[in-house]
Amino acid sequence: MNERRSASTRPAAMGQDSALSPYTGWTRAEWAALADRMLLAARRHASPSHALITPPGAPGGYGTRVDGLEGFARTFLLAGFRLAGEQGRDPLGLLPRYAEGIAAGTDPSSPERWVTPREHGQAKVEAASIALILDLTRPWLWDRLDGGVQERVVDYLAQVVGDQDYPRTNWLWFRIVVEQFLSSVSGPCSLADLRADLALHESFVRDGGWYSDGDERSFDHYCGWALHLYPILWSRMSGAAELAAPLLPQYTARLDRYLLDALQLVGADGSPLLQGRSLVYRFAAAAPFWVGAYAGTGTVEPGRLRRAASGILKHFVDRGAPDENGLLTLGWHHEWRRLAQNYSGPGSPYWAAKGMLGLALPAEHPVWTSTELPLPVEQEDRLAVLAAPGWALSSMVADGVVRVYNHGTDHARPGDRTGDSPLYARLGYSTATCPQLDEEGWDAPLDQSVVLLDGDGRATHRSGFETLAVAAVDGAAVLASRALCRWVDPDRTLPDHGSGRQGTAVDAAAVTTVSVVRGAWEVRCVRVDPAGAPGWNEVVELRVGGWPVSGTDPLSTYVGARSAGVVGPHSSIAVALSGFDRTGVHRAHDATPLGMWTATPVLHADPEPGAWMIAALALGGGEKAPQVRLSPSEPSPGTTSVSITWPDRAETVATLPAMPPPR
Known part of the structure; x- marks a missing residue:
């Protein structure tokens, strides 16, 4: 197959690795440096106890309290990936700040307490990010939390158990992830909930490894950054192996097939397809390629997965996102509020952190050490x-x-x-x-x-x-x-x-x-x-x-x-x-x-x-x-x-x- 490079592909930048990354110049070092910049920038907008992170901007349609919870939970995703990939090494002091935020957020008497899942549906979404990272960083964060704080976290998350008021979409995974974590810490968990949600996920399966986000003809980036991402991450959560074992081969096979299409949907300049809602999540579109690396896909080489992910991230960085203050605004290359849905607030864009999942993989993983390979659009x-x-x-x-x-x-x-x-x-x-x-x-x-x-x-x-x-x-x-x-x-x-x-x-x-x-x-x-x-x-x-x-x-x-x-x-x-x-x-x-x-x-x-x-x-x-x-x-x-x-x-x-x- 012709491996010639597209005329629209930029050469590797000065000071970056043109041997390992001939298409983007980006290596794990550039990814880590950007993550650190984003985390430090978001930190400047944290409440005194770090439980709420509210970047500047007009409040979202759900109000400032939800905005602050989103800012915490979604930057916590990025912090967790960063900590997991470094095996708990923490030069930025992320662990004590997020631990303090968890303590205050789950304290009903705190002025910085979080909106609860019973109070607002959006808290169910953010609870999943919190549970996922508490599991991923367990030895460095959860295991070191005070027993009283652990109890409050369990009480907070337990509000989702048996809750039937979840949209019949990718939201099913928010309940699965939370209940899986609760099960692993001897908290309440409903096996009936898990089985019902897993069965609902199967109803979204479509041809060619695709999922529809619900029973409508809803095909968009959620297929990759939600419906392929969560099954793989859930299967690796503590205590999930037994329930996940019979399902994982199907999840992996679908992901393998989907990746072949997803790769073809990335432009040579790294742009994702401008289609579907939630485009303000920007480089979350890179998530399925990191999930492929996580799952050990056999259909796409590690260097091609990183080429796609790095191309997407570099596309936005080269064009102004994050902005000059290190923040993600509601927009695409720059702030453009109309791109968001009316519920989106200043913390919402940090679901882009899903596209930085690769940082949870260690530096020696093949996805980081393999030489970049071209995208399909660059081959023929x-x-x-x-x-x-x-x-x-x-x-x-x-x-x-x-x-x-x-x-x-x-x-x-x-x-x-x-x-x-x-x-x-x-x-x-x-x-x-x-x-x-x-x-x-x-x-x-x-x-x-x-x-x-x-x-x-x-x-x-x-x-x-x-x-x-x-x-x-x-x-x-x-x-x-x-x-x-x-x-x-x-x-x-x-x-x-x-x-x-x-x-x-x-x-x-x-x-x-x-x-x-x-x-x-x-x-x-x-x-x-x-x-x-x-x-x-x-x-x-x-x-x-x-x-x-x-x-x-x-x-x-x-x-x-x-x-x-x-x-x-x-x-x-x-x-x-x-x-x-x-x-x-x-x-x-x-x-x-x-x-x-x-x-x-x-x-x-x-x-x-x-x-x-x-x-x-x-x-x-x-x-x-x-x-x-x-x-x-x-x-x-x-x-x-x-x-x-x-x-x-x-x-x-x-x-x-x-x-x-x-x-």
């Missing part, structure tokens, strides 16, 4: 179908960008009638672009969308769509979905947890969308069928949006008779191939965390019921667009085939779905 151009999330992945060595085309994920269930979440329901995501996340982006899907517009310019939503195809065909990927598209008047009083907004919905029409993908190009075929929808008479226009490009400066754009484009850090183009007769560029200000200016090429048409309308869209890809031809499908009477000639003269023939049955 790739096209892959990821069946579970309903994605096709396309990446090219030339630009190092990973593109994902989505016809299977929306953080909803088939038939749901919510609005679209721009974090989940867009037709495309990448490591170089971000969906528009301002109010317009939530209310009126535009980038990477197919929508119907009414006379007031209101755009329809597609969440709850039916996935029709996710397959490889003739050297391309073919994905298809059908949605009963609707206008949604959102209820703005409901909290934002990353899902599409609920509200009053009026159906406009059934819209079938097919994406045929190869290289940087997507041929997008769209058909509109009124299907008796009550809002059809209000439809005046069909609009297709391409890739959004964001930049720190205003972007260059062009609008022609058959195409429109944007040129900035990356180029985006939309070309009318059949049926579209109007072009344009949509501009937005401060709509993504990647830059103050965002522009998206768009195509417009008068929708013709039952007719296939075709566009070509590219992120990069040069000026020459694919050519298409529609014809009756020989194998399937009544259906249509699209023949595509790609810019490199390769050809693909795809059968387009038949019309939907009458409603």
Whole structure:
């Protein structure tokens, strides 16, 4: 296999190890130094007894008391990894400070006491981090705590036992981890709780080593930094071996398979995919690669795991996170509050500590001593179908960008009638672009969308769509979905947890969308069928949006008779191939965390019921667009085939779905 390095990969920095780490220059020393900087910076914002750590910033939606608990528990994760990897050596004096914080936090009479699991659900999340690190650092912290403090910790954590008020998502692991620790210190524990939660976890299993975060089509970074992370760490907790033994081979096998996909989702510049909620956790996206090292994966070499993890961390460090004060803010490269959910507070971003799990492994572990190996995006151009999330992945060595085309994920269930979440329901995501996340982006899907517009310019939503195809065909990927598209008047009083907004919905029409993908190009075929929808008479226009490009400066754009484009850090183009007769560029200000200016090429048409309308869209890809031809499908009477000639003269023939049955 070609091991050449991407042109977008930076050489190792001066003073770093270019022999051991030829792609990033980062070794364990750089990781440890950053962890220490972050811990010392957070320490400056601790309460007098260190029980609450509240970095500066506006309070989160759950209030300052929860913010302070989050700051303690999530930096405690990082401190615990650091201490475990050094076998308890503690030059920063972490142990006495966190011990004092635990004593005060669990003291009901302390002014710095923690919010309890009975008082607030978020305390159940933070309790898991505390329990996990108390187990990981047992000989240096738990075993040295005063007996009275130990009793108070048990009393605090025991509130989760038998508690049925846990969301049926990755939260199940928060109860498992806490009860496992309680069991190991002779505290209360319910075997029924553990078995029920482990069974629930199994219900989230999907093809190819993927997990869905609940029973919705919720595929995002939680698959790696939660649903693969906790099973492996739990299996190594004190006393877990017997219960974990029959399950661990399955957990490991799924992780092995998932890692092959996860590696392909990292850009050559180290950027994770900008998709899904909780992106403010940033380099937590590196967690599954360290979990692979922890589990001793046999499918990915240690040097490739570290290349991915170091690339992700370095991506953020090179671009301003942590900030000049050593703090993680709510944002991406820099502070950008809109990226967070409304419950997120100034302590929330420290779940990024999960991405520094590798520090818990000793310096002599192969993941630290092996030479870095390239990422998949740095080896060769790739096209892959990821069946579970309903994605096709396309990446090219030339630009190092990973593109994902989505016809299977929306953080909803088939038939749901919510609005679209721009974090989940867009037709495309990448490591170089971000969906528009301002109010317009939530209310009126535009980038990477197919929508119907009414006379007031209101755009329809597609969440709850039916996935029709996710397959490889003739050297391309073919994905298809059908949605009963609707206008949604959102209820703005409901909290934002990353899902599409609920509200009053009026159906406009059934819209079938097919994406045929190869290289940087997507041929997008769209058909509109009124299907008796009550809002059809209000439809005046069909609009297709391409890739959004964001930049720190205003972007260059062009609008022609058959195409429109944007040129900035990356180029985006939309070309009318059949049926579209109007072009344009949509501009937005401060709509993504990647830059103050965002522009998206768009195509417009008068929708013709039952007719296939075709566009070509590219992120990069040069000026020459694919050519298409529609014809009756020989194998399937009544259906249509699209023949595509790609810019490199390769050809693909795809059968387009038949019309939907009458409603």
